[in-house]
Amino acid sequence: QQPVQSPQAVILREGEDAVINCSSSKALYSVHWYRQKHGEAPVFLMILLKGGEQKGHDKISASFNEKKQQSSLYLTASQLSYSGTYFCGTENAGNMLTFGGGTRLMVKP
Amino acid sequence: DAGVIQSPRHEVTEMGQEVTLRCKPISGHNSLFWYRQTMMRGLELLIYFNNNVPIDDSGMPEDRFSAKMPNASFSTLKIQPSEPRDSAVYFCASSLVLAGPNYEQYFGPGTRLTVT
Numbered sequence: 277q278q279p280v281q282s283p284q285a286v287i288l289r290e291g292e293d294a295v296i297n298c299s300s301s302k303a304l305y306s307v308h309w310y311r312q313k314h315g316e317a318p319v320f321l322m323i324l325l326k327g328g329e330q331k332g333h334d335k336i337s338a339s340f341n342e343k344k345q346q347s348s349l350y351l352t353a354s355q356l357s358y359s360g361t362y363f364c365g366t367e368n369a370g371n372m373l374t375f376g377g378g379t380r381l382m383v384k385p
Numbered sequence: 386d387a388g389v390i391q392s393p394r395h396e397v398t399e400m401g402q403e404v405t406l407r408c409k410p411i412s413g414h415n416s417l418f419w420y421r422q423t424m425m426r427g428l429e430l431l432i433y434f435n436n437n438v439p440i441d442d443s444g445m446p447e448d449r450f451s452a453k454m455p456n457a458s459f460s461t462l463k464i465q466p467s468e469p470r471d472s473a474v475y476f477c478a479s480s481l482v483l484a485g486p487n488y489e490q491y492f493g494p495g496t497r498l499t500v501t
Contacts, residue, residue: 278427306488317476317492318428325486363428371416371483372441373490375428 277301279366281376288354288383296349296379298364307340307347308365308373311358318363321349354383387411389493391477397499403465406496409458410479418490419452419462420476428476434460435483467500474498 279300286294298307306325310318324340324347335352351358361380365373390409398404410417418433432442434454442452449468454460464471474497478490 305484308488308490317494320489320491323486323488367488370441371435371488372430372433374430377427 278374279364279376281362281364281379283379284377285380286382288358288381290356290383290385291353292383294351294354294381296351296362296364296381297346298348298366298376299344299346300366300368302345302366302368304340304342304345304366304368306367307338308367309338309347309349310363310365310375311360312363312378313360321362351381354381356383356385359383389477389479389491391475391493391496393496394494395497395499397501398467399501400468401466402500403463404467404471404498404500406462406464406475406477406498408460408462408477408493410460410477411481411491412458414479414481414491415457416480416483417454417460418478418480419460420478420492421473422476422495423473431462464498467498469500472498472500 279298282297308323309321312318326342338349340347361378363378364376392407416435419431422428431444432452437454452462474495476492476495478492480490
């Protein structure tokens with residue numbers, strides 16, 4: 277079952293913040309976040325393991341609520357380089373990732 | 386260090402023809418994944434290998450698709466016969482580990498397949 281991402285798309289001005297949500301109907305071992313720029317391959321951002329941890333990577337951070345089977349990606353003070361499509365990948369049993377439908381983020385000057 | 390290498394980068398073929406996509410994972414990585422990406426279906430896992438052995442091929446759409454990994458540095462995805470609905474970008478990814486905090490998949494540049 278594919279995780280559900282919201283919103284599907286968001287437009288920001290430089291410096292604004294955004295939150296992207298990812299929810300699953302299945303119990304999760306971990307949640308991965310990837311960013312894909314147009315015409316390029318997905319690039320790994322971070323992984324969150326069971327335990328409700330929060331991680332940060334520059335001004336991009338994420339949280340994982342194991343009980344709710346949800347993860348959120350926080351983009352703070354967005355930059356033009358943040359534009360792209362963000363995917364969450366959920367890991368259930370079997371080490372495989374199931375990717376959500378993606379959230380298209382556009383940051384304008 | 387070179388990343389995941391895929392070839393060809395673009396392939397245009399006619400319906401009914403055989404198509405072979407190739408992937409060289411990052412040296413030392415023992416897991417390899419094949420994905421297909423389309424606007425309609427998003428990023429789908431087709432099959433993955435661990436130590437050259439296919440672990441899960443439940444995502445392979447039908448018998449027309451087959452994948453092999455004869456050694457640790459090479460994998461192929463074959464479509465025979467190809468159909469227009471197979472048109473997509475096919476990504477290969479590799480990872481060093483399959484669990485834990487260092488589980489990260491490195492994606493290749495993809496092969497854009499167009500079947501006419």
